Amino acid sequence: MKRKLNQLKMSLVLSTTILFIFSLAVPASAAPISPNFIVRVGSATNSTVGGWNMQSTKFTVSGNFDNSLGADLAVIYNYGNNNMGIIIIPEAKVSQATTIYLTGNYNWDLTKTKFVIAGDYNGDLVSNIAAVYDYGNNDMGIWIFYNGFLPTLVYKSGSGNWNLQNTKFVESSNFSNDYGDYEDLAMMYDYGDNKMGIWNFISNGATFVPKFAFYSNNWNINKTKFVVSDDYTGDFSGDLAAIYDYDNNDMGIWVFQGDPVQGTFTPSLFYKTGPGNWSLANTKFVSSGLPEIVMMYDYGNNNMGIWDFYLTAPGVFSPFLLYISGSGNWSVTNTKTFTESAFFNPYGPYGIASLYDYGNNTIGIWIFGYQSVIP
């Protein structure tokens, strides 16, 4: 699905001016205008629902899970007694949230669920959910919730073979064309002493086959603050992007280009702010559902900004401030998720969905919608 969306996005970028409309009721006093981007503010489209416990909301991912219209949100929710539920929020419309799967009591331990992501692992263009599970004794399992959300154990390392404490990031994309055009999982692993490895778990549509895809003895995983994935090189094959802290408020974005034939990664630096220009401590969320990287930045005083690192040339990200709430208008602390995808909205197909905690077991979802216009 990502691939289809990326093609769409690329053609839009080439042929049209992109107009971003943010569906918040607050004026964007400092929104810049660049030759390719016009930012303006639309009306609020959020809705809220009561009885939603943020503490029980363990993971949120996006994908087209219902094979209808645009992207949806899927929430992994703790119903207690080791009963795990999957809630689908179609096109991020919170009022339509539906629990579509429950494991039943004592069947799923969420404290042992270390990563949850989404991708299409069997090539039917319907998104699936992947959960990485810790069986203890360094035994790791990958569960996929396929169509109908039937859980299937697609990989198990066996005891003593995989340490999930050392597994720092897991991302999904079609990194390798081995076994066909299915999305795969990439795991970034900390070998200690600035030694880092990336493993590809390559889907064959039914099980996952591990392949060692990258190694560096000069990469500090503790300085790696976020990892996201998409196609950042325009070859329709998945890449990883790692947000790296160079200290002194200097932030870099490394892209690990996936080689779909070799199943390996080649890193290159696509962006660096320089010292004094970017606080990763103030960067609450990083997301990428398109060949760009969006970050939610906390300016303090409930002033929130959304920055877009956009490919302006091959191998080059350029930052654009897409939105700024103004002081007192947006609590980053109350913002629980921030997910870019093809969320259908009144303005166009692209956007960001953000789960906002209003307290008293009430959540709302805000859509930051992008609109494209033909000039």
Ligand SMILES: [Ca+2]
């Ligand atoms: Ca959908």
Ligand SMILES: [Ca+2]
């Ligand atoms: Ca699928």
Ligand SMILES: [Ca+2]
């Ligand atoms: Ca693949």
Ligand SMILES: [Ca+2]
């Ligand atoms: Ca690529």
